[in-house]
Amino acid sequence: MKIIDSILTDAASIAAIRKDIHAHPELCFQEVRTADVVAQQLTDWGIPIHRGMGTTGVVGIVHGRDGGACGRGIGLRADIDALPMQEFNTFAHASKHQGKMHACGHDGHTAMLLAAAKHFSKHRDFDGTVYLIFQPAEEGGGGAREMIKDGLFDKFPMQAVFGMHNWPGAPVGTFAVSAGPVMASSNEFKITIRGKGSHAALPHNGIDPVPVACQMVQGFQTIITRNKKPVDAGVISVTMIHAGEATNVVPDFCELQGTVRTFSIEVLDLIETRMKLVAESICTAFGAQCEFEFHRNYPPTINSPAEADFARQVMNSIVGAEQVLHQEPTMGAEDFSYMLQAKPGAYVFISNGDGAHREMGHGGGPCTLHNPSYDFNDDLIPLGGTYWVELATQWLAQPTQTA
Numbered sequence: 001m002k003i004i005d006s007i008l009t010d011a012a013s014i015a016a017i018r019k020d021i022h023a024h025p026e027l028c029f030q031e032v033r034t035a036d037v038v039a040q041q042l043t044d045w046g047i048p049i050h051r052g053m054g055t056t057g058v059v060g061i062v063h064g065r066d067g068g069a070c071g072r073g074i075g076l077r078a079d080i081d082a083l084p085m086q087e088f089n090t091f092a093h094a095s096k097h098q099g100k101m102h103a104c105g106h107d108g109h110t111a112m113l114l115a116a117a118k119h120f121s122k123h124r125d126f127d128g129t130v131y132l133i134f135q136p137a138e139e140g141g142g143g144a145r146e147m148i149k150d151g152l153f154d155k156f157p158m159q160a161v162f163g164m165h166n167w168p169g170a171p172v173g174t175f176a177v178s179a180g181p182v183m184a185s186s187n188e189f190k191i192t193i194r195g196k197g198s199h200a201a202l203p204h205n206g207i208d209p210v211p212v213a214c215q216m217v218q219g220f221q222t223i224i225t226r227n228k229k230p231v232d233a234g235v236i237s238v239t240m241i242h243a244g245e246a247t248n249v250v251p252d253f254c255e256l257q258g259t260v261r262t263f264s265i266e267v268l269d270l271i272e273t274r275m276k277l278v279a280e281s282i283c284t285a286f287g288a289q290c291e292f293e294f295h296r297n298y299p300p301t302i303n304s305p306a307e308a309d310f311a312r313q314v315m316n317s318i319v320g321a322e323q324v325l326h327q328e329p330t331m332g333a334e335d336f337s338y339m340l341q342a343k344p345g346a347y348v349f350i351s352n353g354d355g356a357h358r359e360m361g362h363g364g365g366p367c368t369l370h371n372p373s374y375d376f377n378d379d380l381i382p383l384g385g386t387y388w389v390e391l392a393t394q395w396l397a398q399p400t401q402t403a
Contacts (some may be wrong), residue, residue, distance in 0.1 A: 025082030088363025108376030115385030
């Protein structure tokens, strides 16, 4: 494993910053203190910053030895927000804020990019510009989308953008990257079936929305098994069904809610269209009325082939090819997808281990993402920082066209 010496030397101090951020989690678009910490570190290291993009975003601008004159640019992105959940850990750096926790490792993502930033502040042996993107509101707020709306790629011209997420389970020292879809689109639906209430002993006097809902849930699964190509991935999960308030009353309405996940917009278009038709047709057949709502949240995260391959080559040079795994796509969602819609790039995984790294006082549960016993593995800081530095340096060394 080839770790950059300066990053390894500074790992402990960067880990202290990570623990401070972990202890003070902030939710989407409220990351004021976190942004202050990041901005102060970058400023102390002599790196110019831009603040306020996407409300609380911070962008560090690191020009190379040519002052950025060549026009080449690369973006490195870390998310900075926490989750609205209670932490079970009781170690010294556990959350100090009730109902808020860094349970997805964004504190660690921030730390790895800060490790790279500190190195870049002293070693600018490249031509072009590295943009350090500290992005707010990944957890449901679409912070990437908001930064783009605020002119991220207009103010900071870059030809590619890269992201990285810690991934529990695999041993520390391994990475994963693949071309194509690696995370799914995230979408929500809400369907209200309006029938006609009646006495439960006299159901013929009403229109019962409950059996309509049952037919609808079954019908949705035929979209997955009969309308979609078997080789295309797609999930329709009805996760909430609400109806009625008394055992002897046929309810007036029934509400269904759930999520849809796909790896392509084409499959998503098919599922949304078919769901609406199935829902409305079944309601019509039973004499009920249908209110269909479908909200598209994050699009699928799709790595561009050239950039994914380049990232793999960089990883190979650091940990060896046998430690760079195939990136199995997951039905989780990620708003870095918006950046990959706008620019070529790749979103990769860095393995967080099995949880044995956690200090005494952890919650006792599994060290998995969005678990109240989770904690980021600080051993990743020098490895992740090295990856960022090598990726940017090697990428900028290639001849590329300006944006």
